[in-house]
Amino acid sequence: xxxxxxxxKMGLKKGPWTPEEDLVLINYIHLxxxxxxxxxxxxAGLLRCGKSCRLRWTxxxxxxxxxxNFTREEEDTIINLHETLGNKxxxxxxxxxxxxxxxxxxxxxxxxKKRLKHNHGSSRQQLLDSSKDLKKQQPPVTADSPQHSSSxxxxxxxxxxxxxxxxxSTMNTTETNEDVVSVSVSEIDENFWSEVLSADNSSMTAxxxxxxxxxxxxxxxxxxxxxxxxxxxxxxxxxMDFWYNLFTRAADLPELPEF
DNA sequence: AAGGACGACAACCGCAGATCG
DNA sequence: TCGATCTGCGGTTGTCGTCCT
Numbered sequence: 001x002x003x004x005x006x007x008x009k010m011g012l013k014k015g016p017w018t019p020e021e022d023l024v025l026i027n028y029i030h031l032x033x034x035x036x037x038x039x040x041x042x043x044a045g046l047l048r049c050g051k052s053c054r055l056r057w058t059x060x061x062x063x064x065x066x067x068x069n070f071t072r073e074e075e076d077t078i079i080n081l082h083e084t085l086g087n088k089x090x091x092x093x094x095x096x097x098x099x100x101x102x103x104x105x106x107x108x109x110x111x112x113k114k115r116l117k118h119n120h121g122s123s124r125q126q127l128l129d130s131s132k133d134l135k136k137q138q139p140p141v142t143a144d145s146p147q148h149s150s151s152x153x154x155x156x157x158x159x160x161x162x163x164x165x166x167x168x169s170t171m172n173t174t175e176t177n178e179d180v181v182s183v184s185v186s187e188i189d190e191n192f193w194s195e196v197l198s199a200d201n202s203s204m205t206a207x208x209x210x211x212x213x214x215x216x217x218x219x220x221x222x223x224x225x226x227x228x229x230x231x232x233x234x235x236x237x238x239x240m241d242f243w244y245n246l247f248t249r250a251a252d253l254p255e256l257p258e259f
Numbered sequence: 260a261a262g263g264a265c266g267a268c269a270a271c272c273g274c275a276g277a278t279c280g
Numbered sequence: 281t282c283g284a285t286c287t288g289c290g291g292t293t294g295t296c297g298t299c300c301t
Contacts, residue, residue, distance in 0.1 A: 016269070017297080054287075055270065090289060101289070106268050226294070 013047045017056050021046060026061055059102045066098025070107055078104060079112060169253060 017025075020231060028044035034057065037050035059065075070078070072095055081092045089101035089108075096104065 014271075036286080050286085051272090052270075058288095059269075087290065102269080105290075110267055 011047060012041075012049050012052075014052070017060075021048070022056070022061060025057060029057060029061075055102075059100045062100075064098055065100065070099075074099065074109070075112060078108060082108065082112075 024044055024046055028046075032043070034040055034054070034084075037054045040046075041048045041053050044053075048056075077096060078092060081095055086089050089105045093099055093101040093104050114195065143177055
């Protein structure tokens with residue numbers, strides 16, 4: 001069987017995806033779906049091969065992706081399933097909603113396999129217990145992955161309900177649970193950024209989470225991107241520019257203020 | 260402070276099965 | 281039925297950030 005050529009085509013870009021490319025891919029799939037991955041990049045105007053687009057979408061941009069560190073239960077599940085399934089990452093991923101095979105594979109190779117080796121000779125329960133100690137602090141990840149339609153607006157959520165009590169705000173907030181308030185991007189106006197800043201000032205524990213197409217971006221109290229979208233890839237300014245750029249394509253927004 | 264070592268994770272590669280004409 | 285193409289999967293690599301000396 002002759003293999004179809006793919007990325008060896010000249011002129012196709014490789015390497016890390018830029019926020020602009022992500023935006024193009026998200027927008028295109030929201031509008032047209034992804035019936036044919038090979039044809040998609042050309043139709044969407046991306047200088048990527050279809051394979052690269054598919055990987056980026058399935059492993060990172062898909063709306064139902066759950067970002068953030070693995071929970072104790074998830075790690076236990078991976079260990080248990082790996083015992084019976086072996087390196088069947090896709091099968092393991094099927095039992096862990098919101099997690100991708102690539103992500104699970106990475107976690108296995110970077111955390112769990114190492115731990116198994118280190119705990120060789122110990123009881124299995126000790127092994128499982130040890131996973132708890134290595135947990136890192138992480139920003140919250142909402143379980144309510146947004147159910148976006150193709151034209152649906154982005155959402156900004158904050159863990160600080162008090163942030164929405166500021167007078168003069170035109171943000172239309174919606175209670176999603178007792179801890180999270182969602183804000184439709186279409187309701188964001190010139191008060192948006194100052195709203196974020198004032199909300200931040202109102203609470204030392206305030207974290208801001210921008211959710212676009214199921215992709216999460218977290219900002220700490222200094223408005224620095226702390227996890228989620230593009231973690232380790234984009235600097236804070238690039239993140240802010242990206243999200244602001246995304247917002248401004250969904251609604252007419254004022255100039256991004258100086259932080 | 261510099262730079263080497265290491266860890267984490269996004270992305271790529273290539274194979275194999277599925278699908279289609 | 282067969283060959284071409286597409287898609288999914290697992291292994292591997294590359295890059296960036298952090299830690300350590």
